[in-house]
Amino acid sequence: MTAKKKRPRTPRVPMPEQTPSQRIQNFDEVPLGYTPEQAQAEAERCLQCKKPACLKGCPVNVDIPGFIGLVVEGKFAEAARRIKTTNCLPAVCGRVCPQESQCEAQCVLGKKGEPSAIGRLERFVADYERENNLIELPAKTTPTGKKVAVVGAGPAGLTVAGDLICLGYEVTVFEAFHKPGGVLAYGIPEFRMPKRIVQQEVDYLCKLGVNLELNQVVGKSISVDELFDEEGFDAVFVGVGAGLPYFMGVPGESLGGVYSASEYLTRANLMRAYDFPNYDTPIVRGKTVCVVGGGNVAMDSARTARRLGAENVYIVYRRSRQEMPARGEEIHHAEEEGIIFKLLCSPIEYLGDDRSMVRQARCQEMELGEPDASGRRRPIPKPGAEFTIDTEIVIVAIGSGANPILTRNAKGVDLNRRGYIVANDTGRTTRPGVWAGGDIVTGSATVILAMGAGKTAAADIHQYLTAENGQWLPE
C-alpha cells in the first residue's frame, strides 16, 4: 500500500434495496448488494489502520483490513478467499451478522462519521466469488486419521466442520432436518437469507470433504455413546441450538391460527408455505396478524406475515421501544413495511370462533417499573386497562429454550438448571471428548456468536486430538 494519506471523509456508499411497497409483494432479498464500483468506492473509505480496531469486534477473526484492501485493488475473489481463511460462511455473515455492534462498532471512521460498511463488503465479495464461479478449494492437508462428529448443521456446527476439515479431520455433520443450515434454513426468512445461498455455502463445505447426514436425530436415531463406540468418532461437537418454543400459557393459546414463531417461520421458510400449493405445507393466512414479542424473530415473523398478504400486522410488546431486543435495522425495515407497533401491552387471552380458530386477542396495558435481572425496566400491568384486537393469526415470538431431545440421552454431559449444556470457554463439556457451542450453551443468541463458539471449539478439538495425554478439564 501507498504511504499514509489523508482521505476526505465521505459518507458510506448506500446499498440499493427493494422499496417497501415492492418488497412486501415478494420473498426476494431486500438489500440488493453492491456493484463492483460501489464496493470499491466503499472499500476506499477504509483507513487501513496500523492497529485495526475492527478486528477486536469480530468473533471469528476475519482479516478485515486485508480483505478490504483487496477490494480496493479490484481483487474480489482474492478478498473472499482471505475471509475464508478464518470464516467459511462469508455470504451468510455478510447478511446476518450484527456488524453495527461488532466490527463496525469498533471502526475508527465511526467516531466522527459512519463506519466502514464491513458487512456489505463481506457480502459483496462472497457473492462475487460464488456468482462468477471463482470458488477455489484450498489445498488438501494431510489427513490426521481422526474422526469428528458434528451434531447440528447450523452456524456453530458448520463452522466446526469447515475448520476441522481444513485441518485434515474426517468430519460428519448430523442434521435432524431434511435440509442443512439450522436457523439459517428454518428460521431466518428468505428475504433476509436466501436459502439457495445457505445451500451453496454448505455445498462448499461438502466439496471440501465434509460428510453431511441429513434426517438424523442424534439422541433418537443414534446416541452420543454410539457415535463414539460404534461409529468410531474421536470427538463430538454438539451444536443443536435452542429450538424449544416458549408459550405464555394464556387461555386460548391452542386455538387454530396461534403459532409459535418457530412453527410459523419453519412453515414459511423451510417448508416454503409461502409458495403453497406448489409446496404442500399450508399456513394460515389472514388480514390481521398479531406478533407477540420484540426481538429479531418477532420482526422476521411480522415481515413474513406481511408478505403472506396480511394488511394489518401488529407487534405486541410488553415494554417500550427502548427495551426491544431486535436490531435497529430490523425494526427500521419492519416500520418501513408498515408493521404497527403496539407497545407496553401483553396478551392475556385469545378468543376463537366456532371452528376454534383465533379471532381476538385480549391485551393488558403495561407500564414500566424498576429494572429487573436483565437490566431492563420491568413491565407492570395497569389495573383495569385492557383492550381487544380482532386478529386471525397470532405468532408467539417470546423466545425459545433448550431442546432436551439430545441432552436427555447424552450421559455425562451436565446441564445447567435451564437445560443448557455446561461448557467451558473452549466448549468442553463435562464429558471427555464432547464439546458444545452456540445457543445450546448460551441460550438464544446470534448466528455469529454461535460461529465464534464453533471456531473456538474447533481449535480446541484440534489441540486436544493432537496433544499427547491431554487432560480434559482441571480437577
Add this chain to the structure above:
Amino acid sequence: MSKILEKKELVPNIYELLVAAPRIARKTRPGQFVVVMADEQGERIPLTIADFDRDRGTVTLVLMVVGTSSKKIARISVGESMAAIIGPLGVASEIEKLDTVVMVAGGVGTAPVYPIARGFKEAGVRVISIQGARSKDLLFWTDRLAAVSDRHVITTDDGSAGIKGLVTEPLRELLEKDADKKIGAVYAIGPAIMMKFCCKTTEPFGVKTVASLNTIMIDGTGMCGGCRVDVGGTTRFTCVDGPEFDGHQVDWDMLLARQKIYEKEEACSLERYIETIEA
C-alpha cells in the same frame, strides 16, 4: 435410506409399505413413529411404525390415503424412495407387567396397535384385542393381531363381520365383567373421535387408558409446537412428550379442532394434486 421395498394395498385406500431404514429399525421400540416426506415439495407428516425388522433393517408403515401427502407416498413405486424418513421419534410404549391389557384398534389404528400388543404378549401379559372397522372389507391384519392376542374381538359398524356396532360396546362389557380388576390398562388407537369415546367408556371404571395421538407435526423433535395438546390442563408436545398420553386427561375437543386447522388448504392441495396426476 427410505427406499420402498414392498408395497401392497391392504384394503381400499390403506397401504402397507416396507421401507429400508436400518438405523431407524435398529432403534425402534413399540409406540414410536417416524416423520416422512414424500418428495421435495412435500409436507412432513408423522406415521406410526407398524412393525420393524432389525436384522433386515426395515420398518413397516401403514397409511390411509386422505390427502396430498398420503396420496403421494402411496404412489411411490417399489424401488423408489421417499424424500425423507426421520426417526424413531416419540416416547416408546411402557410395556408394564400387567395381568391383562385391552388393545382397542380402530380402522387404520390396527397398524400401530400391533407392535404394542406384541410387546405386551412377549412380556407375558394377557392381551385382549378389539378391532373395529366400518365394514368387513376395511379390516386388515386381523390374523396378525389375533396371533399376538389371547382373545381377539372384531366389530363392524354394519355387522358384516364380528359384532355389529362400535368398539366401545365390547370394551364396556369387558370392563363390567372384570370384577377382580385384572385389566391393568386399555390402549385405544384410531381416529380421534373413537379414542375420545373409548376414554369416556373406561373413565367410570377408573382403568388407565392410553391413547396414541396423531396430530399435525412438522419437525417431530419438539421445535415447532404445532402438535401441542392439552393434557390435564398442561400444554404438551405430542412429538416429544407423546405420542401416548393418559386419555382421560386429554382435551379431545381441542385435539379434534386442531386436526381441522388446514381443512380448506388440504382440500385445495389434494384437488390440485389430483389434477396434476390425471393430466
